[in-house]
Amino acid sequence: MSTKTTSRRRFLKTSAALGLTAGLGRPSYGQALHPDVITVNETRARGLLSKYEKSERIRFRQGNNPNATALTPLQDLNGIITPSELHFVVDHENGVLLDINPEEYRLQITGMVDRPLEFTLADLKRMPSVSSINVLTCGSNGSDAFREGAQTVQQTHGRTSTSEWTGVSFKSLLEEAGVHKDAKWVIAMAADPSDHVSSFPMEKAMDGVTMAAYAQNGESIRIDQGYPVRVVAPGYTGRWLVKWLTQLYVTDDTYVTRQDGYNMTDRMPDGRGFLLATDLTRYFRHETTARSVITFPSGGQTLPGPGYYEIRGLAWTGGTVKRVEVSDDDGETWKDAKLQEPVLPYCHTRFRLDWEWDGQERILQSRCTDEKGYVQPTPREVASSWGVDPSPECFSVMGEYCNQVPRDTHNSFIMSWKIAANGDVTNPMRDLYPEGRPEGLSHYYSGGHAFFEEDDH
Amino acid sequence: MNKTIFLLLSVILCLGSFSAYSQTPGQGIGKVLSQEDIGELMYTVGPKGKELPQGQGTAREGEQIYTQSCIFCHGPEGLNGPQNTLKGSPRFPFAISIWDYIHRAMPRSVANVGVQERQLSVDETYSLTAYLLYINGIIDQDTVLDTDLIMNIEMPMEKKPVN
Known part of the structure; x- marks a missing residue:
């Protein structure tokens, strides 16, 4: 598709010369701006994205397969x-x-x-x-x-x-x-x-x-x-x-x-070996557990000043999201967020919360509870519950040794965002949890999909 | 009364037959595959080895194949290559999973060193599996890895549930 951009000023001049619409001489966009105009010469086979929209997928992890x-x-x-x-x-x-x-x-x-x-x-x-x-x-x-x-x-x-x-x-x-x-x-x-x-x-x-x-x-x-x-x-x-x-x-x-x-069977609490309930591996991490994350305000954004903001985020689980709570004081107190309809099983659920920022440094967190009663844990709760099954329900697909299998919480821990007094939003996880990711997870995420695990992990 | 019991029994029997996964006749959609057709398909080998073809190989033989086809990505003795490390603590409870993956997915083609994609024979796959087990200290260099042995390799990892 070929498109041609002309300035609105020139467009207006041409229009006036052609005696098209008298009213066009005034800014009709309400913004007193001079937006560019796109001239489309072909059928629009696919919808056009404004050049002002820069949203795109990115890569972050630089592993063996950077383009993966x-x-x-x-x-x-x-x-x-x-x-x-x-x-x-x-x-x-x-x-x-x-x-x-x-x-x-x-x-x-x-x-x-x-x-x-x-x-x-x-x-x-x-x-x-x-x-x-x-x-x-x-x-x-x-x-x-x-x-x-x-x-x-x-x-x-x-x-x-x-x-x-x-x-x-x-x-x-x-x-x-x-x-x-x-x-x-x-x-x-x-x-x-x-x-x-x-x-x-x-x-x-x-x-x-x-x-x-x-x-x-x-x-x-x-x-x-x-x-x-x-x-x-x-x-x-x-x-x-x-x-x-x-x-x-x-x-x-x-x-x-x-x-x-390499990543779908569990490990012993001390990191050794696989958890084998019988002679064969019986436990797979099939299901997603309760998760949520705040998308606004989130890392890399800046709040222009104190006042009203709508905190927004996404929650999801291997079932249905029942509740999302939000804290702005590093988990000391929690408020229920509104769940935006539709709330569907096995699906992102959008949550919202009216929030007044007082201009002080804040730690924002969200916590999801699903219909099984599973509550999204903090990283330290993940670490302390490793080796036990805190869920009320057995998740083993074979129904065996269920309560002896560490509940899969791996990366579903509560995420924090730090609002600095100047409004800058950053990721504080490494500062808040200097001990690092919860014990047991380092094996799950060893930085590469090694066929054999390197000894130094 | 008898009629009621009969009806009840019928219902129970019906429910019973529905609860098993169906063996109902289909709609006739799709082409029925012959045994020959199935023989041509990709297969995966489970931990009980039901699908594992007979064959054998040694680490010494496997090392030659490794040097030709694998070292470019995985490095000498499975270390320091641009792709996955192959030496360390085994992450598999079953040696057969190694055979299965090599068979299904390796080697990848690497044009500039002339490695052909997935051209290994059954015996070559046994040899390469033996080589990986050898460099990880699980079998000896000249151990003949065959169908019986691969089923009985004890991988050095815990096999008991957590208490």
């Missing part, structure tokens, strides 16, 4: 839906993505089924469709709050986004193939360069919403979301939601793959 992460600009967004092109990306590639021809795409259903099947994309789109508005969150989201140089909410919490996803439920696909009665797990395999494979308990696969998704916010999913088909499973962290889905393998046992080994 693109963080959602939470500080710039309103409501709960993330525009598809701003949806976060964490892939384990170095910017190497598949661009699959939808004509050539195939999805196979194999393993313990009556009829092993292969579907084309057209087959999938012919089948009954499901839509679900879901948050996707990387399990590591929040971990960078303690990273040196982390200033903005985009840098600390940009690995979470919400979209309306549409596709075919695993249930429809599996029923079409006829699942054997003794099958217990569905292994989703992907064609991505890291060959992600993830294990879904049959109950989850059959929930009617867990889906092979081909659409995001109404349009085909983006390449970096796994075009043409990815997994979406409400409540599960991003790790499980493999992109470029190619096969559902039905089996009677869980699979422990490379990705499960």
Whole structure:
């Protein structure tokens, strides 16, 4: 599309010469400005973004794969839906993505089924469709709050986004193939360069919403979301939601793959070894736990002076957000924030709180409680609860040894923002918690996805 | 009365049959795959090794493959490469997970050193797995890693639940 920018002044002169509209001689925009005018010479195939809008995804972590992460600009967004092109990306590639021809795409259903099947994309789109508005969150989201140089909410919490996803439920696909009665797990395999494979308990696969998704916010999913088909499973962290889905393998046992080994099984409180409930790993961190973060005011912003501000943020969990509280005194006192409708399960929930800033130094925090009664912990609460299960409910997908498994709280701890007397908002986590990230988490986030863990961690 | 019990039983039986995951006939959408078709597909190997093909290899053999295809990214003996470290404390409870990942995903193609993407044979995969186990002090250089042994490798990590 070609566009041409002319100054309004020149436009007005031309218009006047042509005797168009007499009234145009006065500023009609109410701002007494002289905005540029865009002349569009072609059909607007896609909506135009004003040149004044600079919001974009960024990368922050400089690991082995610097191009693998693109963080959602939470500080710039309103409501709960993330525009598809701003949806976060964490892939384990170095910017190497598949661009699959939808004509050539195939999805196979194999393993313990009556009829092993292969579907084309057209087959999938012919089948009954499901839509679900879901948050996707990387399990590591929040971990960078303690990273040196982390200033903005985009840098600390940009690995979470919400979209309306549409596709075919695993249930429809599996029923079409006829699942054997003794099958217990569905292994989703992907064609991505890291060959992600993830294990879904049959109950989850059959929930009617867990889906092979081909659409995001109404349009085909983006390449970096796994075009043409990815997994979406409400409540599960991003790790499980493999992109470029190619096969559902039905089996009677869980699979422990490379990705499960390095970040999806838990460790002993002293950091040694894996937690194995039986002879096989029985516990996966499937579900997101209660999380929230304030997006305004947040790091990198400046409040011009004391007075009224609406504190805004996002809360989400592997269920439904029931309550969000906000503190402006480092957790001494809390006030209930308003939850903005719609409050949907497995979804970002927007919260708001009227706030008068007195011009003093303040520590702002938000705390989410979900429908299971799980309350978002502080980093120190995470550290002290490591090794016990503070939740009232058993989360083990196998229902075994549930109370002996450390409750997964890893990176869901309460985030703080510091308002300085001059209005500058910064990330104070390293100062507030000089002991660092809670014990047990350093293994989860060792700075790289090592096949074998380096001894010095 | 008998009729009521009969109805009740019917309902219970119906509910019972619905609670099992379906083996109902499908809508006829999709192409039914033959065993040959399935043999061509990517597969993943679970910790019980049901899908693991027969084969064998040694670390000594694996070292040659490593030098040709892996060292560029992972460095000598799995250290100091631009990609993931392969030497340290094992993060896998099962040696078979290493075989599975090498088989499915390695090596990546690296054009300027002529490494071909995912061209390893079954035996080469056993050899490379043996090499990784060797440099991590789990087996000897000349231990023959085969289908039986890989199932019985004790990875040096705790295997008990927390009490």
